[in-house]
Amino acid sequence: MATIELSRIAHTYEPDSDEPVYALKELNLVWNDGGTYALLGPSGCGKTTMLNIISGLIRPSRGNVLFDGVDFTDLPTSKRNIAQVFQFPVIYTLMTVEENLEFPLVCRRMPKKERSRRVREVAELLNLRDKLKRPARKLAPDDKQMISLGRGLVRNDVSALLMDEPLTVIDPQLKFEIRRKLKQINEHYGLTMVYVTHDQNEAMTFADTIVVMNDGEVIQAGTPQELYNRPETTYVGYFIGSPAMNLIDSRYVDGRLETAGGSLPVPEGVSIPPDVQTLQVGIRPKYVRFTDATTPETLSGQVNMVQELGNSRVVTVEINGEKIRMKLSPDTTIPEREVRLSLPEEHICLYADGVLLCRDEDNVCLSVPHQPGSEAEPMG
Amino acid sequence: MKTIYLALKYLAILLWTSFVALPFLWALTTSFKTANGVTGGATYIPWLQYKPSLEGWKVLVRTGGQGIDIVGPYISSAIVTLSASFLSLALGTLAAYGLSRFSYRLGFLKNSDITFFFISQRIMPPIVLAIPFFLMLQFLGLLDTIPGLILVYIALLLPIATWVMVDFFNNIPRQVDEMAMIDGCNPIGAFVRVILPNSLPGIAVAGLFCIIFGWNDFFFAFTLTFTKTQLLPVAVVALNSSVTPWWSLSASALVSVAPLVIIAFFVERFLSSGKMAGAIR
Numbered sequence: 323m324a325t326i327e328l329s330r331i332a333h334t335y336e337p338d339s340d341e342p343v344y345a346l347k348e349l350n351l352v353w354n355d356g357g358t359y360a361l362l363g364p365s366g367c368g369k370t371t372m373l374n375i376i377s378g379l380i381r382p383s384r385g386n387v388l389f390d391g392v393d394f395t396d397l398p399t400s401k402r403n404i405a406q407v408f409q410f411p412v413i414y415t416l417m418t419v420e421e422n423l424e425f426p427l428v429c430r431r432m433p434k435k436e437r438s439r440r441v442r443e444v445a446e447l448l449n450l451r452d453k454l455k456r457p458a459r460k461l462a463p464d465d466k467q468m469i470s471l472g473r474g475l476v477r478n479d480v481s482a483l484l485m486d487e488p489l490t491v492i493d494p495q496l497k498f499e500i501r502r503k504l505k506q507i508n509e510h511y512g513l514t515m516v517y518v519t520h521d522q523n524e525a526m527t528f529a530d531t532i533v534v535m536n537d538g539e540v541i542q543a544g545t546p547q548e549l550y551n552r553p554e555t556t557y558v559g560y561f562i563g564s565p566a567m568n569l570i571d572s573r574y575v576d577g578r579l580e581t582a583g584g585s586l587p588v589p590e591g592v593s594i595p596p597d598v599q600t601l602q603v604g605i606r607p608k609y610v611r612f613t614d615a616t617t618p619e620t621l622s623g624q625v626n627m628v629q630e631l632g633n634s635r636v637v638t639v640e641i642n643g644e645k646i647r648m649k650l651s652p653d654t655t656i657p658e659r660e661v662r663l664s665l666p667e668e669h670i671c672l673y674a675d676g677v678l679l680c681r682d683e684d685n686v687c688l689s690v691p692h693q694p695g696s697e698a699e700p701m702g
Numbered sequence: 703m704k705t706i707y708l709a710l711k712y713l714a715i716l717l718w719t720s721f722v723a724l725p726f727l728w729a730l731t732t733s734f735k736t737a738n739g740v741t742g743g744a745t746y747i748p749w750l751q752y753k754p755s756l757e758g759w760k761v762l763v764r765t766g767g768q769g770i771d772i773v774g775p776y777i778s779s780a781i782v783t784l785s786a787s788f789l790s791l792a793l794g795t796l797a798a799y800g801l802s803r804f805s806y807r808l809g810f811l812k813n814s815d816i817t818f819f820f821i822s823q824r825i826m827p828p829i830v831l832a833i834p835f836f837l838m839l840q841f842l843g844l845l846d847t848i849p850g851l852i853l854v855y856i857a858l859l860l861p862i863a864t865w866v867m868v869d870f871f872n873n874i875p876r877q878v879d880e881m882a883m884i885d886g887c888n889p890i891g892a893f894v895r896v897i898l899p900n901s902l903p904g905i906a907v908a909g910l911f912c913i914i915f916g917w918n919d920f921f922f923a924f925t926l927t928f929t930k931t932q933l934l935p936v937a938v939v940a941l942n943s944s945v946t947p948w949w950s951l952s953a954s955a956l957v958s959v960a961p962l963v964i965i966a967f968f969v970e971r972f973l974s975s976g977k978m979a980g981a982i983r
Contacts, residue, residue, distance in 0.1 A: 377884055378883075379880050379883070379884075398883070398888065398889075399880070399883040399884055400883050400884075400885075400886050400887055400888050400891075404884065405884065406880075406881075406884045408877050408880075408881070410877070412875070412877045412878055412880075412881040414878075414882075414896055414900075415900060416899050416900060425882075425885050425895075426885040426886050429885055429886035429887050429891065429895075430886050470881070473881075473885055474884075477886075
């Protein structure tokens with residue numbers, strides 16, 4: 323068990339280039355002991371690079387990796403107490419399931435008796451008990467991935483389990499089951515878990531803390547609720563939640579926010595800086611409501627499209643060219659054409675040049691204007 | 703239409719088989735003939751067309767000062783081929799693993815250039831190498847000795863072993879090594895415990911190539927030896943005196959091909975057993 327800290331880490335795969343492209347731009351992150359984290363971001367945003375830096379498969383171009391405050395940057399992978407599961411299962415083809423699970427313990431010269439006890443325990447947990455004697459290469463992909471996971475779990479010295487999109491090869495039904503099992507393991511062993519994914523649902527259901535990355539930078543780290551309700555940047559608002567957050571262009575005129583089809587009051591506790599280029603009103607589709615009132619706070623528009631999603635319906639309303647999406651319960655009656663929408667003030671997030679303008683009570687907000695990587699972002 | 707296609711297919715197979723197999727049949731029948739049997743046109747059926755004799759086979763083993771002894775060259779050839787192949791495989795496999803998994807820089811030279819350097823050793827015609835090798839062995843005092851030949855053969859076989867193994871290692875996903883290191887092996891442990899056992903098919907292929915090239919080489923065995931050391935190909939060719947003893951020449955040719963046939967048979971069995979499926983996914 324350990325707290326893992328990435329201090330001023332940056333990495334490029336082309337160190338000899340004159341203008342190297344950084345896969346990971348300078349950042350600071352702390353992974354608290356026993357936490358469950360999801361690294362969320364599009365493909366190629368540096369998630370895997372970050373995992374490989376923690377496990378030591380990659381030596382970062384700059385910065386230090388600290389385990390409980392001790393610098394591990396130059397320690398080889400085999401000496402770090404990290405277990406990692408890759409996107410596709412890696413098994414030792416010539417060994418049986420049992421030998422596969424045993425392998426990390428053999429490498430650590432654990433006595434045979436202790437070895438088989440632990441292997442049996444883990445096999446029980448992962449439903450591999452009756453497959454122990456079979457050649458590992460003959461198993462189905464999901465069982466192979468369980469072996470990969472099991473090799474991490476048999477060790478008693480593991481301080482963190484890193485998973486790089488581990489459920490790609492697994493059926494949707496089983497995914498749910500395995501995620502639940504991982505949660506159990508986290509609670510049972512107190513293992514820090516870092517889970518890389520580009521699927522927000524996976525991230526939301528698995529992790530206490532979600533770290534959103536884009537283009538080699540950490541955009542926001544917070545609980546699923548924080549990321550959902552108060553995205554720090556328009557990118558997070560767009561990336562998290564389905565459908566994405568509505569972003570409505572607006573102008574600050576006479577103390578109010580002029581938008582297409584109406585004008586909104588400035589949310590309480592928000593002050594608008596004078597030199598803003600673009601100002602956007604953000605609101606989650608589920609908070610947008612139909613209304614009969616015709617006050618200036620309501621926006622008028624036309625229903626453009628209705629999508630049935632079974633447990634909900636998504637209505638797109640067009641307001642002077644702007645499209646606003648609403649997520650409604652399936653039994654909501656939808657007015658024929660002309661509608662007025664109310665955007666509750668407490669759910670409005672205001673973005674100046676893509677960055678959230680903080681309210682006084684916002685604890686997600688950074689104290690300085692958002693500059694990724696410029697300061698430590700403690701999580702959890 | 704289909705019958706014509708089938709007929710043509712079998713005809714092609716038959717033609718090629720004859721082309722490959724008939725020389726062996728010819729050598730086989732000839733090896734049981736005597737001086738009388740080989741004169742007066744080709745004959746194939748024993749007892750009917752010629753009187754079979756073991757004369758050709760008997761002279762291969764020298765008994766009481768009689769015959770031409772190919773046992774000695776046979777053993778020398780085996781020692782040289784096996785030692786050179788083993789050392790080439792060992793060095794080549796290590797080199798190939800390094801070239802496949804680590805990045806090297808030597809000025810502007812990168813891994814691919816180093817790999818090409820290995821292969822380029824085989825681009826030159828052997829005759830170009832004959833004089834340098836001769837001078838080097840002379841300098842070392844290893845001309846006409848088995849260790850000298852082993853050294854030269856390693857120079858010839860190492861590129862083949864390295865080349866085959868680089869390709870093979872490149873096809874083993876890096877994640878397997880990485881996983882082994884995460885599981886607690888150091889890089890050498892990952893290689894020995896995980897990669898090497900998985901590489902046996904590649905090693906078998908590389909080894910087969912080494913043994914075939916080493917065993918069959920005539921040129922260097924001929925130019926770098928005089929009287930003390932004689933390898934099998936040279937010994938077989940040396941049978942060719944003023945009167946060519948076709949019968950013992952055929953017998954010795956068959957005997958020298960036999961080990962390769964046996965090895966190839968087992969390696970082929972081993973390769974087709976499909977031990978490699980499913981290392982990842």
